[in-house]
Amino acid sequence: MVPVLLSLSPFHLGLWASVLILVLVFLKFISLFLRRQMLAKAMDNFPGPPTHWLYGHAHEIQKTGSLDKVVSWANQFPYAHPLWLGQFLGFLNIYEPDYAKAVYSRGDPKAADVYDFFLQWIGKGLLVLQGPKWFQHRKLLTPGFHYDVLKPYVAVFAESTQAMLDKWEKKAHEDKSFDIFCDVGHMALDTLMKCTFGKGDKGLGQRDSSYYMAVSDLTFLMQQRVETFQYHNDFIYWLTPHGRRFLRACKVAHDHTDQVIKERKEALKDEKEWEKIQNQRHLDFLDILLGARDENGVKLSDADLRAEVDTFMFEGHDTTTSGISWFLYCVALYPEHQTRCREEIREILGDRDSLQWDDLGKMSYLTMCIKETFRLYPPVPQVYRQLSKPVNFVDGRSLPAGSLVSLHIYALHRNSTVWSDPEVFDPMRFSSENSAGRHPYAFMPFSAGPRNCIGQQFAMNEMKVVTALCLLRFEFAVDPSKLPVKLPQLILRSKNGIHLRMKSLSSGSGK
Numbered sequence: 001m002v003p004v005l006l007s008l009s010p011f012h013l014g015l016w017a018s019v020l021i022l023v024l025v026f027l028k029f030i031s032l033f034l035r036r037q038m039l040a041k042a043m044d045n046f047p048g049p050p051t052h053w054l055y056g057h058a059h060e061i062q063k064t065g066s067l068d069k070v071v072s073w074a075n076q077f078p079y080a081h082p083l084w085l086g087q088f089l090g091f092l093n094i095y096e097p098d099y100a101k102a103v104y105s106r107g108d109p110k111a112a113d114v115y116d117f118f119l120q121w122i123g124k125g126l127l128v129l130q131g132p133k134w135f136q137h138r139k140l141l142t143p144g145f146h147y148d149v150l151k152p153y154v155a156v157f158a159e160s161t162q163a164m165l166d167k168w169e170k171k172a173h174e175d176k177s178f179d180i181f182c183d184v185g186h187m188a189l190d191t192l193m194k195c196t197f198g199k200g201d202k203g204l205g206q207r208d209s210s211y212y213m214a215v216s217d218l219t220f221l222m223q224q225r226v227e228t229f230q231y232h233n234d235f236i237y238w239l240t241p242h243g244r245r246f247l248r249a250c251k252v253a254h255d256h257t258d259q260v261i262k263e264r265k266e267a268l269k270d271e272k273e274w275e276k277i278q279n280q281r282h283l284d285f286l287d288i289l290l291g292a293r294d295e296n297g298v299k300l301s302d303a304d305l306r307a308e309v310d311t312f313m314f315e316g317h318d319t320t321t322s323g324i325s326w327f328l329y330c331v332a333l334y335p336e337h338q339t340r341c342r343e344e345i346r347e348i349l350g351d352r353d354s355l356q357w358d359d360l361g362k363m364s365y366l367t368m369c370i371k372e373t374f375r376l377y378p379p380v381p382q383v384y385r386q387l388s389k390p391v392n393f394v395d396g397r398s399l400p401a402g403s404l405v406s407l408h409i410y411a412l413h414r415n416s417t418v419w420s421d422p423e424v425f426d427p428m429r430f431s432s433e434n435s436a437g438r439h440p441y442a443f444m445p446f447s448a449g450p451r452n453c454i455g456q457q458f459a460m461n462e463m464k465v466v467t468a469l470c471l472l473r474f475e476f477a478v479d480p481s482k483l484p485v486k487l488p489q490l491i492l493r494s495k496n497g498i499h500l501r502m503k504s505l506s507s508g509s510g511k
């Protein structure tokens, strides 16, 4: 073979190379086409909105207002409809409690077609892992969210919040509305790094701010990639300007997480420090990861370690940022609920001035308002699975193994059979009388089943502490000229930020 190749002229070599590439491209098309046939056939019994011959539904999904477009489709096609992102990637998009239960109670793996886009960034951490390794990591990390670990975090949440509120005190003086999303994001990152990664008291540095900006770019690029079929292929994507921008942002994120790991490893080199940690009854997240050994005494690999740190760094701050920001928008829009929450918190505090662990369980009205915010503005609006075995749905229709399913949490939360007047903000839906008898899969902001959110309790506590302290310091109002526009970017953001007006309530009105 080699002598034959050597005897070929450059022209002939080029020719052979072109033929080889053509054959490979052709084979790739055949395999994509066969997969398309499989996915389409599986969804034969599910009518849906008309598809564009090339883009499928991608155009509709990319437009502003796409979330509500899906709600209108949901009302037209009960239970589920096919959703095509280009011609080769088709999901059954579901938004009905029994359908959600059929799939999400089982713990099928994440749909690699979407979650593999994460790999370059957060690697194979808990969010993306599957099978025995997922189970092993989940078991390993669950004690990091034990309630004894969470208790002292109340003071940390409060500290980070006060720093943000002091900043707002100055801005509030100007008596203009301003976008709160970025400030909330920095606060949530600060608090996460202190709680989960044992960062000291010093505030966020330049590296942290760059990390924050990088994540906002990465979530934008990821969403864009999901919705743009031309970008689905890795090889093509990395050649595009967006793909290269993605890689650059990943680099910023990785530098940040590497630094966090390095600092902790250095602290642990000190023998005494390590002993002190071993004697603690409850270890923090990073201690658990660094101390983890499998049955053969082998440590987590550096790649596994970094994947988990990257995963928690992202999942742990961007989601709560969305939740807190939309909550403040909701109470700004509905002053009567705002007042009621504030009165409840004042009553719980009495003459104390700091929140304690036991207070969190007493904030019932605030909790209902947080849940109602999650219903209307779910921080994670959509999640995807690939079926590992067939599923039969309540209405007799079914899907074979290998099918892709998208759970549209946003549309699920607006089902008018379950929620009367779904667009109305009404926290009383979550009172104990009104919740009794509701389908357990009708409300799933943290997803449900074995692959639900591991940080759920952490997130609820943070939401309560942060929003309670915000309400004690300020009165919030919307700016009618700058109302937010919902925009899904893995998490729910607003296209134009979340602009609020604030009036200081502290005595002497601002320091």
Ligand code: HEM
Residues within 6 Å of the ligand: 110, 126, 127, 128, 138, 196, 311, 312, 315, 316, 317, 319, 320, 323, 378, 379, 380, 383, 384, 445, 446, 447, 450, 451, 452, 453, 454, 455, 456, 458, 459
């Ligand atoms: C309001 C805040 C939050 C919301 C609404 C939320 C929502 C969710 C949802 C819907 C999932 C399922 C994702 C999927 O199926 O692809 C999930 C998974 C996950 N969340 Fe959260 N989350 C929040 C806060 C947090 C926090 C604070 C942390 C960590 C400190 C966290 C860590 C994770 C992890 C690691 C997973 C993957 C779990 C697994 O697959 O085993 N989340 N979250």
Ligand SMILES: *[C@@H]1O[C@H](CO)[C@@H](O)[C@H](O)[C@H]1NC(C)=O
Residues within 6 Å of the ligand: 074, 075, 076, 077, 078, 079, 080, 095, 096, 097, 098, 415, 416, 417, 418
């Ligand atoms: C809402 O849920 C009910 C009860 O599960 C179901 O019968 C109905 O079809 C759902 N609506 C939509 C739009 O999926």
